[in-house]
Amino acid sequence: MDNKPKSKSSTIEIVRGLRALIAPPTSGGNVIDWSQVAVEYDHGFPEDYRAFMEVYGEGTFDNFLHVVPPVSEVYSNPSALVSGSTDTARFTAEMEDFEEPDLLIAWGGSADADLLCWYASDPDPNQWTTVIWRRHWAEPECWMRFDCGMVELLRRYLQHEIPQFWISDLRYEAARFVHGRDERRWRLMGLDPWGAEPLGV
DSSP, X not given: OOOSOOOHHHHHHHHHHHHTTSOOOTTOSOOOOHHHHHHHOTTOOOHHHHHHHHHTOSEEETTTEEEOOSSOSSOOOGGXXXXXXXXXXXXXXXXXXXXXXXXXXXXXXXXTOOEEEEEOOSSSGGGOEEEEEOTTSOTTTTEEEESSOHHHHHHHHHTTXXXXXXXXXXXXXXXXXXXXXXXXXXXXXXXXXXXXXXOOO
């Protein structure tokens, strides 16, 4: 695996590749003051995650896989943030005998209560790989490692390159991403964001 830090241009290319597979919200992603975020999260974040937050933001792919932000524009529940999700991931890792649970930093989850984490074994966040905990699997198969970052894992998910248990049964053809703000607004209006036809702005 290439151990060189990702350049800004390569990060842009990674996110651009994701955009070719799935449209970002028309209203944009999250507006985040990363200098303020660094006060709480002194470990920093990978460039591809920061770019993803800008373009897509907090939200869900296909009513199945969700990405959590460091600070939320939508939800006040700590479990909807990187901090709260990381607490859950590390507690789970201790219970499930995962090596070095303190190196897990959560960035998402699934409708099956799976956990999606970075394995922060390098001081450079751009070198972090990904670990998934699968709730309904026994040890040690419940832990699955990927030699890539978060956005590349999402690309593999959208391309159905991850094992069959992670392919959703959709009511529509193309993959869909819905920002948390839009999902909450539509549900308050009595609309289903995951119906056969996508909802407008």
